[in-house]
Amino acid sequence: MNVRRATIADVARLAGVAASTASVVFSGKTPVSDATRARVVAAAEQLGYTGPDPRAASLRRGRSGIVGVVIGDRLQNAFRDPVTTVMLDGLAEGMAEQDVGLLLLRDGAESGGPALRSAPADAFVLVGCSGRLADSLDAIRGRGIPVVVIEGDAGEGVPQIRLDNREAQAVVARHVRDLGHERVALVTLQASVPAQAGWIADGATIDVDVTRDRLAGARDVFPDAPAFAAGASSIDQGYAAAEAVLAGPGPHPTAILAQSDLLAVGVIRAVQDAGMVVPDDVSVTGFDGVWVDGVAPLTLTTMVQPAAEKGRAAGAAISAMLAGAEPESMLLSSAFRPGNTTGPAPISRGEPASSV
């Protein structure tokens, strides 16, 4: 290991050719005579030169082969939520053609933080990091780099991959209403960035698009349903939220609509730990459809969202933009999947619908 690494100039010198010739041997962009190639390769081997320095090459070519993926608050939560990982999965697949790597970035406390401004990425995918989204977007667009937004409002000119969140959540809500439920509570995804668990006040502004849209969908059917925002999409947070909901004044709700499957699992456990039965005493619904285990022998009633497809679509859009095209935004839809965590509302004790 020499102190200084060999450069292509060193190789060329040793091989007795011009640097450009040596360069061509590695890039293969231009024909080279076998004799020359052999000399260059030999020289490279002798010097321990393994190929062009990626930093220099990317400066010269103007491409780094990296796509930045900005995932919410913390990488931690992102990895823990199967929806995100499935989506990343799809993203990787959607860009398999290009030989690019995915650079995972979190949209940290410092909005539009250093990473966004200084990451050597050819393009970015922003994932549901609303609220802070505007800043992040500015940081990126300022760089004149292609960007696609998944589940967030990006404004003009930015391709977006969205879900029919409002309508989808309304479908679930109607299912619950049709079962006769009237006292319904909602457990939402995080409402603000950074997340802050707690009741969502009437008329409160909700930064996060997904949360806002799904909440709207539920309220389309149950206008007065109280909503508790979880701190993250996790079982624990769902449990805590349900505890808060059940501890509220008045009779407990007969149905709890959670905005993610993970939250729903937590809700179910909290309900059970409170000595009640799902769905006899309380019906519970989720959202996502990728989380299948954890409530056995129950099967969660939920909306199945095309998570992998979201990623694939984003990947395809990025590919298109890198190729100079202008991809369209995309609206994907979810499918209702009934399970047995919902059932008929328990016989009313004559209580009117009320806030919990």
Next chain:
Amino acid sequence: MNVRRATIADVARLAGVAASTASVVFSGKTPVSDATRARVVAAAEQLGYTGPDPRAASLRRGRSGIVGVVIGDRLQNAFRDPVTTVMLDGLAEGMAEQDVGLLLLRDGAESGGPALRSAPADAFVLVGCSGRLADSLDAIRGRGIPVVVIEGDAGEGVPQIRLDNREAQAVVARHVRDLGHERVALVTLQASVPAQAGWIADGATIDVDVTRDRLAGARDVFPDAPAFAAGASSIDQGYAAAEAVLAGPGPHPTAILAQSDLLAVGVIRAVQDAGMVVPDDVSVTGFDGVWVDGVAPLTLTTMVQPAAEKGRAAGAAISAMLAGAEPESMLLSSAFRPGNTTGPAPISRGEPASSV
């Protein structure tokens, strides 16, 4: 959006200062008078200059702020396996100090493929991509870049983060033996790269370190236990492997030791679908300890490995190496966690221990 993006030279010109001065305004490495700074900032804003081009900066500085993480075969499997995501989690945490991004790379079909050679990373973390590991390692070391290996044999001079796989698996095996089991079958993680599901022949070479070591641990206790290699660490593959195991000739095994929790869950389902009861007819064990759901109301008997700690340790090692230190390798240990998927061996029908 101009055709050409503004450079720091443009900004400097407009501000009437030298390029180096403008640069300093952005980097903050040297004091600048307020007046000058203001002029530069104004010029930058006017030109839409949002900061130095990362590619040029990293060429100049010799650092890109990126750490490459090479995960097995497919990103897909990596994301699907909670062990990996938890590990990544820890890795991100272990490097939180540095403002670096994680570049996810797969060690694709083309060994030591382009990504490894051409990714502008300051360091690499290789995760259990053995077999192909040697090639990848060469590709990286040739570049003279710090590298840490998690769960793989990297040879001299490369810090490694390893688990006590062999001993840990032996602990589980002894637990099973102590319960009276004699006819035991093993379901292993992938044995080769790329993965190929199937029985592991006697004396076959196993490329993947983790698989080999855990297998050895099990064989320390059950020298003749037949082993079936799964195609990946997933429930489905576990299910398929167990089907193969149960379909074998002779009496079915009374215990199946799986090398991961996901596999174990699949095994359990296959056993149940075959009309048998866990653990009465067949005991099942896992490995990992991060997967808690999916077999309710059973609790998996498993080894809990410090997955997050693995990542953290790797992150710390990378940080140290980037700072010029030479971190030591690390051996982490797992803890036995008994569950109720194991129980006493069913009453023997006088069959001798045999291969299935």
Next chain:
DNA sequence: TTGTATGCGTTATCAG
């Protein structure tokens, strides 16, 4: 087929 010249956009260094 090979070589020459040029610049990609920065920033470290050092002299003023």
Next chain:
DNA sequence: CTGATAACGCATACAA
């Protein structure tokens, strides 16, 4: 505190 200079390592257009 500011500016001039010189790389960083490579790849492309073009000429030979």
